[in-house]
Amino acid sequence: MQWIQVAPAKNIRPGKGLAILIGHLSLTVFNTGERFLAVENRCPHSGDPLADGMVIGTTVTCSRHNWRICLETGLVTKPCVEGTPQVRTFPVEVRDGTVMLDLDAVQATA
16 A cells, blocks of 8 residues: 555544545545544535535535535435435545555546
8 A cells, every 4th residue: 555645633623625636536535523534525416515514423525516525435314315326435544643544546547
Protein backbone atom coordinates (compact mmCIF):
# COMPACT_ATOMS: atom_id res chain seq x y z
CA MET A 1 0.00 0.00 0.00
CA GLN A 2 1.13 3.51 -0.78
CA TRP A 3 -0.10 5.96 1.87
CA ILE A 4 -0.39 9.72 1.39
CA GLN A 5 -0.87 12.42 4.01
CA VAL A 6 -4.30 14.05 4.06
CA ALA A 7 -4.23 16.42 7.04
CA PRO A 8 -3.38 16.62 10.71
CA ALA A 9 -6.06 14.65 12.57
CA LYS A 10 -6.72 17.63 14.85
CA ASN A 11 -7.81 19.67 11.79
CA ILE A 12 -10.82 17.42 11.13
CA ARG A 13 -13.21 17.99 14.02
CA PRO A 14 -15.44 15.17 15.31
CA GLY A 15 -18.63 14.91 13.29
CA LYS A 16 -17.11 16.77 10.34
CA GLY A 17 -15.62 15.89 6.98
CA LEU A 18 -12.73 17.21 4.93
CA ALA A 19 -13.12 17.13 1.15
CA ILE A 20 -9.99 16.40 -0.87
CA LEU A 21 -9.31 15.97 -4.57
CA ILE A 22 -6.98 13.26 -5.85
CA GLY A 23 -6.71 13.51 -9.61
CA HIS A 24 -10.33 13.84 -10.77
CA LEU A 25 -11.76 11.93 -7.79
CA SER A 26 -13.33 13.90 -4.93
CA LEU A 27 -13.17 12.17 -1.53
CA THR A 28 -14.17 13.09 1.98
CA VAL A 29 -12.43 12.00 5.15
CA PHE A 30 -14.83 12.03 8.09
CA ASN A 31 -14.01 12.09 11.79
CA THR A 32 -16.68 10.03 13.58
CA GLY A 33 -15.27 11.00 16.96
CA GLU A 34 -13.78 7.54 17.39
CA ARG A 35 -12.03 7.03 14.06
CA PHE A 36 -11.57 8.38 10.57
CA LEU A 37 -13.36 6.99 7.51
CA ALA A 38 -13.04 7.98 3.84
CA VAL A 39 -15.66 7.80 1.09
CA GLU A 40 -16.22 9.16 -2.36
CA ASN A 41 -17.58 12.70 -1.96
CA ARG A 42 -20.70 12.03 -4.00
CA CYS A 43 -24.24 11.16 -2.94
CA PRO A 44 -25.47 8.27 -5.12
CA HIS A 45 -28.90 9.92 -5.34
CA SER A 46 -28.05 13.31 -6.77
CA GLY A 47 -24.27 13.56 -7.05
CA ASP A 48 -24.17 16.27 -4.40
CA PRO A 49 -21.11 16.39 -2.12
CA LEU A 50 -21.27 14.46 1.15
CA ALA A 51 -18.57 16.54 2.86
CA ASP A 52 -21.11 18.96 4.34
CA GLY A 53 -23.41 16.20 5.54
CA MET A 54 -24.27 15.54 9.17
CA VAL A 55 -22.36 12.68 10.78
CA ILE A 56 -23.92 10.58 13.52
CA GLY A 57 -21.94 7.52 14.51
CA THR A 58 -20.71 5.97 11.28
CA THR A 59 -23.49 7.41 9.09
CA VAL A 60 -23.49 10.60 7.06
CA THR A 61 -26.74 12.25 6.00
CA CYS A 62 -26.57 14.07 2.69
CA SER A 63 -27.40 17.73 3.28
CA ARG A 64 -29.41 18.01 0.06
CA HIS A 65 -32.01 15.20 0.16
CA ASN A 66 -31.35 13.49 3.53
CA TRP A 67 -30.09 10.21 2.13
CA ARG A 68 -28.09 8.28 4.74
CA ILE A 69 -24.88 6.49 3.83
CA CYS A 70 -22.89 4.11 6.03
CA LEU A 71 -19.30 5.38 6.11
CA GLU A 72 -17.96 1.88 6.81
CA THR A 73 -19.59 0.08 3.88
CA GLY A 74 -20.74 2.84 1.55
CA LEU A 75 -24.25 1.38 1.51
CA VAL A 76 -27.30 3.64 1.48
CA THR A 77 -29.25 2.96 4.67
CA LYS A 78 -32.15 5.34 4.03
CA PRO A 79 -34.14 5.30 1.88
CA CYS A 80 -33.99 1.59 1.26
CA VAL A 81 -34.24 1.50 -2.52
CA GLU A 82 -33.26 -1.72 -4.23
CA GLY A 83 -30.48 -1.31 -6.76
CA THR A 84 -29.11 1.92 -5.28
CA PRO A 85 -25.40 2.10 -6.00
CA GLN A 86 -23.14 2.30 -3.00
CA VAL A 87 -20.51 4.95 -2.30
CA ARG A 88 -16.90 3.82 -2.65
CA THR A 89 -14.93 3.63 0.60
CA PHE A 90 -11.17 3.92 1.08
CA PRO A 91 -8.70 2.75 3.74
CA VAL A 92 -7.60 5.40 6.24
CA GLU A 93 -5.05 5.32 9.05
CA VAL A 94 -3.83 7.84 11.57
CA ARG A 95 -0.06 7.85 12.03
CA ASP A 96 1.66 10.18 14.45
CA GLY A 97 -1.38 12.47 14.47
CA THR A 98 -1.67 12.62 10.66
CA VAL A 99 -4.58 11.20 8.67
CA MET A 100 -3.26 8.95 5.90
CA LEU A 101 -5.13 7.61 2.86
CA ASP A 102 -4.28 4.51 0.81
CA LEU A 103 -3.44 5.99 -2.59
CA ASP A 104 -3.33 2.56 -4.27
CA ALA A 105 -6.99 1.94 -3.34
CA VAL A 106 -7.95 5.36 -4.71
CA GLN A 107 -6.09 4.81 -7.98
CA ALA A 108 -7.60 1.33 -8.39
CA THR A 109 -11.09 2.85 -8.52
CA ALA A 110 -10.24 5.78 -10.79
